[in-house]
Amino acid sequence: MARPHVVVLPMPYQGHVTPLMELSHRLAECGVDVTFVNTEHNHTLLIDALPSGGAGRSSLDGIRMVAVPDGLADGEDRKDISKLVDGLMRHVPGYLEDLIRSLEASEGTKISWLIADGGMAWALRVGKKLGLRCACFWPGSAAFLAVILGVDRFIQEGVLDEKGWPRRKETLQLAPGMPPVDTSQLPWNTAGAPEGQPVIFQLITGNNRAIADVAEVTLCNSFREAEPGAFKLYPDVLPFGPLFADAQFRKPVGQLFPEDARCIEWLDAQPERAVVYVAFGSFAIFDPRQFEELALGLELTGRPFLWVVRPDSTAGLSDAWLDEFRRRIAGRGMIVSWCSQQQVLAHRAVACFVSHCGWNSTMEGVRNGVPFLCWPYFTDQFMNQSYICDVWRNGLPMVPGPDGVVTKEEVRGKVMRVVGDDGIKERVRALKDASCRCLAEGGSSYENFKKFVDLLKE
Template sequence: MAKGHVMVLPMPCQGHVVPLMELSHRLVEHGFEVTFVNTDVDHALVLAALPNGGEALRGIHLASIPDGLADDEDRKDLNKLVDAYPRHMPAYLEALVGEMEAAGRPRVKWLVADFNMGWSFEVAKRLGIRVASFWPASAACLAIILKIPQLIQDGVLNDKGWPERQETLQLAPGMPPLHTSLLPWNNAGDPDGQHIIFQLVCRNNKFSDHAEMTVCNSFHDAEAGAFKLFPNILAIGPLFADKEFQRSVGNFLPEDTSCLKWLDARPDSSVVYVAFGSMAIFDPRQFQELAEGLELTGRPFLWVVRPDFTAGLSKEWLEEFKKRVAGIGMIVSWCSQQQVLAHRAVACFVSHCGWNSTMEAVRNGVPVLCWPYFCEQFLDRSYVTDVWRTGLAVCPGEDGVVTKEEVRCKVESVIGDADFRKRASWLKDNAWRCISDGGSSHENFTRFVDLLSE
């Protein structure tokens, strides 16, 4: 008999769906009935990308509700997204709960929701459903968000979230330093819409009082400073669905598995893996500089190029490039990143530094070349380069473009420095110790399961 019915609600973005899907698999393992709620658009993408039908879901029920945007609106525009869903989704979520009960499903006992979907906490409370909050990024990022009132009081920020002073922040010893120009809510798209992001963040801080527990996809040894500052944030990571990579993590694009056989044919620690997540966009010039930089390294590379990664690129140029690097480089539209990073052939990871990617690199002891795109990724870069010292960052030129020479130079520096791999290996060992029996993440996860079992 199931311990209880848990509804899981991510923010409608790939980087938020994955860790909550991983958490859902863990909850199913512990005897809970789980309903995973995506938006209609994301639900359709997940279903289309599922390997072997629904077999990889292993007992997770998928449901969906509208996000409030028109079919043709840009869902990579975060300002648009976060403006729409608090206005439209509460009524749809409430209706879904009623529909499930009417269909004979067990009553929803708990909502485990993304901290960024704070509006749902109020819906749950109104329906008599208990709430636990999940934070999908670094604990340091949440710490900065929770410190917003203090930062305003200290004159670091104005009441609209913009910095009053150009300086480097470090909230506590051991936490990543971050310049005030790179705060997560001020680097999420069109500056004219940043007030929408900031308002959402501030509202979520208030909604978080409804949650009985807040857990995050991190581990103590990676962020000791942040967890000391906010001991009520419980680390339960690094999360992963299963060691065999057989369970779906809710990808929006089908995985190209041919790259795994390609990796099998490469020597140990020889391949440069390049991936920029689900949101980053490169203009044609930056795309070409990156491509030619990878070519200049002379090393085998595996590069994930989503269909929407760049627009306006010359097809003739791309075909010519593919011919030149045939046999050395492989380009795929999407892959099982967790399997790739766990592969013995991978030497380094050129990454946008999303938190999932960062944790996956940490869990596998892979050094990183950081190339952040937006939001909290600059903070994650600071962890890699300043705190853990497991990699380097690219430096754009005065025109904002990272040149091919910079790509070649930094890739060589990351791969050529044995200390990066040594420190990455040390961090990997600590991660596995935290999630093993008796480790801090394991103990925190047990506390979380016990709470949901009440």
């Protein structure tokens, strides 16, 4: 029997590329041929970020890497979500169809499945047109998926208007044990400038229809014990997380930025459970005042800290101020532009995680038993903060002052509280143990992944 061949299509953002790359590694280990489709822009970033230099690379550990245009011109702002989404929806279906036809013609074999990111679920219709079986991979929480899939119901009940805007301020509680959702923080209304919201909402409603019409199965990077209410609400969604590529951190997971490996050696020299790890993902941007307050707060803690600061993390900050800060914290704090986050969170020296609460970061922190300090930026991150602070109670929120700025005193105080709270430590250990049980042989995530692999091999 021929090996199954799947095409994997992530939404072109770091938080989507990584979990689908982790899934691809797992599938390849199980005898599945994988073709991973990035946009040309992200393909170049990923290859250039490989530690050994990726020029000419067409595969990663046996995963074939290919690319399609995203519909945007060189130099256009790909962090403008509505602009990128519009380009993807208008241009990528044709490119994807041509790619799949070309792959089949050149190899003389049939591609059997398309696994599309939930943010790219419209692509499932391309798979159906070409006779492929189709699966949707949801990279966020099941609770976030429940909110997305509930759009039609919210419109019918008068919570939303036809364009996705809330008709009234309300807190939605979809099921017991799920985090409440404030209508002022709906994911499609917190994903950029208001003028781009119609495109985001069009994407969501179109994706919902494609999932309902085409997807044979919807997969989720979560685990049952973390979200029992959401999985009871949507029992057909298969959780098999928290995903990771390999326990030794040797397999590349699609980083779009070069990693600074020096931070691991630096962590090796730190005391156990001493380091404050600070990272806000690939999107969050701070104004100079907030950046300075965070920096001074980390300094005030008196603890060693590892802080990921992308080159575009802030604009307008004085170079002289940052240089002086670096001199003051030299030897106690380390600032890097990017790192292997899973390797950092697994390190014995990390005491807590100051996080934007992206779902990958949330699952990585949970799996490694690290308490959180929550600082959400947009979309589903507010819901994830609610899971952490209100449902699981394995972290605390960073609370801004009346002027919207999280002060240095707030940073220092919350770090002191979260690392000294025995109740949080116990709950962190309990949730980590639950995630490990799910991933172990016979656990729910283990069995769901096995079920999916069997489906691919039918």
